[in-house]
Amino acid sequence: MNQRISAKIYGLVRRNHEILVEKIRESDGTLKCYRPLGGTLNFGETSQAGLRREFQEELGTDITILSLYCVAEEIYAYRGQAGHQVAFVYDIELSDKSLYDVNNIRRIDGDQTVKPD
DSSP: OOOOOEEEEEEEEEETTEEEEEEEEOTTSOEEEEEEEEEEOOTTOOHHHHHHHHHHHHHSOOEEEEEEEEEEEEEEEETTEEEEEEEEEEEEEESOGGGGGOSOEEOTTSSOEEEEO
16 A cells, blocks of 8 residues: 655646646546646646746646635545645746637647646
8 A cells, every 4th residue: 555645736727718628538548537638747846936847848838827816735645545635836827928829738748738727
């Protein structure tokens, strides 16, 4: 059993009343959930540095961090495994303003498309 705490970082990109999210799918392709862009915090990395890294990797853009929106903790069971996650969620702006003008954005680090929802 994995008994580690996972540290996550997410950025809330707002366009009017929309938030940029990506679809998260199960291994069989069924939709699991929607979530803001971000990922896993690396050991020794601050949450803000990790969030900047994730947006560079995923969209190829720098970000401006506006404020810490919340810190959320979840202890859960998924597929029979216990999990424990802490997530830092920030309000941010994309430096590449042209990304606000499109409805679907292709991620650089994969074939997923992200969109405001």
